[in-house]
Amino acid sequence: MSATFSDQEVAELQLPPLSLYIHVPWCIRKCPYCDFNSHALKNELPEKQYVQALLKDLTNELQFVQGRELHTIFIGGGTPSLMSAQAYDSLFEGLQKLLTFSHDIEITMEANPGTFEQERFNGFRATGINRLSIGVQTFDDACLERLGRIHSGSEAQQAVSMARRAGFDNLNLDLMHGLPGQSEVMAMQDLDQAIQLAPEHLSWYQLTIEPNTMFWTKPPKLPEDESLWSIQEKGQQKLASHGFTQYEISAYSQEGRRARHNLNYWQFGDFIGIGAGAHGKLTDLATDTIKRNWKTRTPSDYLSSEKSFQTGERLLDKDDLPVEFMMNALRLREGVDSKLFSQRTGLSLNTIQPSLEKARSMELLIKDTSRLQPSERGSLFLNELLELFC
Template sequence: MINPPLSLYVHLPWCVRKCPYCDFNSHEIKAGSFPEKEYVGAVIRDLEFSAARFQGREIISIFFGGGTPSVMSVDSMGSILEAVDANLALSSHAEITLEANPGTADSRRFTGYRRLGVNRISLGVQSFSDDKLAGLGRIHNGGDAASAIEIAAAAGFSNVNIDLMYGLPGQTVAEALSDLERAVTFKPEHISWYQLTLEPNTIFYSKPPPLPEDDVIWQMQTRGQDYLVRRQYQQYEVSAWRRNDRACLRNLNPPTGRPSPYDKNDHACLHNLNYWQFGDYIGIGAGAHGKITDQTATKIVRQSRLRIPASYIDKAGSASAIAGDKQLTETDLILEFMLNALRLKDGVPWHYFEERTGLSPDSIHKQVEAAKNNGLLADDQEMIKATKKGARYLNDLLQYFMLQ
């Protein structure tokens, strides 16, 4: 077992308004209810408290997710980044992403984030249709989405992701395609294209809106995929597309020194790639999760922080802010490795399995052979990857790795 590359996730849980489809740990800012300073203080204490076990390990990426990180002031983000620098070894090539809601796009603020070293921005556009955005309860319209992308470019962001969703209430295939067409006109480096799902504990779950039929969704997917390929976007994960016009060396710095096929994938999201390749990450902030390898103790743990922001603020900086700390069993490791790896179109090198789980490939030999025989897993010596059929029926493929 080796310590894989290490990322940092920082959760910032506030939003201007709670969207009816969202099950993230996000909370609407009600008048006088935004404890920004207190939360930043808690994040900094948490970083200081957590840093000791990561000495000697470099951080390859930071992701500020939410919630809506773009409701935080430049000063707040600056204080958090200073604390990261003071407590952890941040790579000089680190990818630093911040999620932003187009309804909160502000030129001064975006310029400020960029100056602090944030070098990737992820905009929650969802759709360019005013009508569809209103149906999703969003605070922005199509015009705001377009200007947010322009504001990001003018602020100096040359690595921009646009989040879009399809399968929206009442959406036609033509409307879903039109959102992709509009997105592509801005030539973003990355597009995350998600199918809207009805998540438990959301308003859409208890009062489902009229969603498109399965065959309409299937047409959106297949025609949308063809369209993106024609426009030079390459799908590298179930929902992730990178602009495919420039190749440059990406240094994921694998400790083994053996290259990964994604090293050359310019514009892929380095942070998410590290999750999918079963890398490590520190999770800081209310409800944040982390996955941490301890190669000397040959164990891997999953950690989570208290979910309710007020409790997190109260306890951050001490062990009592840790809600869960669980060593992964062999069964967990196999499933979690596969859940992540098989999302990637090119899969993951076979040697990562042993290096990053500490398990011998023999432990899954029977399952691998069965999945190959059923045409779901590729017969490939180098890479663990799904076949086309396996990618389409991913849940069936994953069943093989749900061991008791």
Template sequence: MLIPPPLSLYVHLPWCVRKCPYCDFNSHAAKGALPFEEYVDALVRDLDHDLPLVWGRVVNSVFFGGGTPSLFPPEAIDRFLQAASARLRFAPGLEITLETNPGTAEHGRFDRYLAAGVNRLSFGIQSFDDAALQRLGRIHDSAEAERAVKLAQDAGYDNINLDLMYALPQQTLAQAEDDLLRAFALEPTHVSHYQLTLEPNTVFYARPPKGIPDDDSAWDMQEHCQRLLAEAGYAQYEVSAYARPDRQCAHNLNYWRFGDYLGIGAGAHGKITSGAAQHVLRRWKHKHPQTYMAQAGGEAAIGGDEIVPAERLPFEYMLNLLRLHEGFSVADFSARTGLAADALAAPLAQATQRGWLEETDAGRWRPTELGRRFTNDVIELFLD
């Protein structure tokens, strides 16, 4: 029996000051004044159109991603949240995250974001090395990054994530360590620490920068930084996510546990489970902001709908769950996919034989240390 899981709301705000050469997200460099009011109007129309998919369900987290959501004034964020909470059942005290670029942080805005209901900030720092930031095409420097985080803390924020990358062009192990030490000095509650990858359709993919560390050097950085994070009190709970006790990102945890999420905004993706129809629906919206705003609220704004075939569900489930250190239970798998335990028998046997997965005394399956090094290979076992 397919049972609808917890529900989140994702809101995509697609503009940024300048598109970074490594970024493959749906982001568009701002040209002139941005249509904040018109875009919020489109978001509300989009939400109204999708409401029948989730009617009566409780929303457990909200995430504003981009682009650079902090380009939007607090009043625009507040207006959307008021409209959304009037239409959806927001759980008491739900986590509401806003992605923030230090180069767009202004004194006096953070307290107004907090008043609007945003209770978690995620800063895209990437590095505290000014030369590295220039090579990455970032619009801020290290001093601006530190100042922005402190401004947010002064405004009352006590739940802050810092995004950092490693294996950057020309980066050494000592520089990767220094990035973390400077992050620790700011005392964030959460650190996202991930390797720079050259994604298709990016400038870096077409013209790779010089001096990218090789695989062995990148692995050395990863292992060393994982030790530093653990020693500083940040427990790893996902491939690239580390948190203080009880400060894991609720929104991302819902993604990784194969939860549902309503995707609103230009290029936003959603996943919705229907208990009545017994299927998992994926829906995405048109990517270009102008096209999206013109069509939001109607079928034309939908870029596509897909009912996930039953034979692909094991792979999609594992693509998310095997990123988590907590692993999964077979009962959870059946509830999230509607499939019997037999669907996992053969790949679980292979993964166990190769030493990639292990079953705990509590009956949960989780990646071994070896399995975490070969995550993609483990996941491929579950392809139909």
């Protein structure tokens, strides 16, 4: 968008739906597999100061709202459930003075299953949070210990019960497989326990070893590839048989319960990111530009009045946009309507026509030209598919 286009390349850039991501960077203890921006809490959590900083951070981004309602909020971390309901009350009061919430706004909070957080569920629901994503990871206590988690399997089950009693009727359970010391039988037992708890949504994905984590420095022994493949196949069959539709690489939902916030990411929507380490993606019709920006990572810098919240931004030019769009949209099993590419990027579909034709000839995309949708093969070889748009 910062480059000059020919008439064949240009389309009308449209404003996509708007979401808000809020990052809470503290946790009780850093997990050895975690590469998110999280910091072990050593002193009392500075709730009041952090809420004030979040609202000030948002004020700096209001030019990008451009008259839109806010459709979803996602509070991630770290461990957002460490903050009190009173803090969120204050935060939401401030947010609603700055933004217009849609009448059916989805507000998701990530929560750990520990007893300390469970006691707060009633308060969280009363603030207007209407979706919980509970970080179960596994119900097996030995596996939890190897992952460095501080809750037990029974606490995870109790957390779901307490969330239901608090009035949450939209729950996601975060579950991993391919764990150190986990057999195929154990992985299926985890899924069985999750399904018995009847969540509306499951995020089920394989543990990967990421740079800048303790597991990267000291890698644990993971199951063999053959076992991992078998777990994936059997797990997908099991989930489907219980009414969970896989609509994204690691997202499975009951009918009508897809994660609206994450769908906005995957459909190349806009989101404002506030909080230490938060990222945003923003469309500006006044300049016909799309940019990504990111905030300072350390809580102390974020809370410092002498430092800027934002530490970087990058304009997406016409060479960036095709792969930026596709690496999100093609995660969706159903893909997206072809028209969305032009609406969300401001580029004509002709820009990527040679890549589309090659992807279809390689049977990585479905033949229907009205949709940008990966084939079964394309979903399995997503990296190979995305390389065609680089």
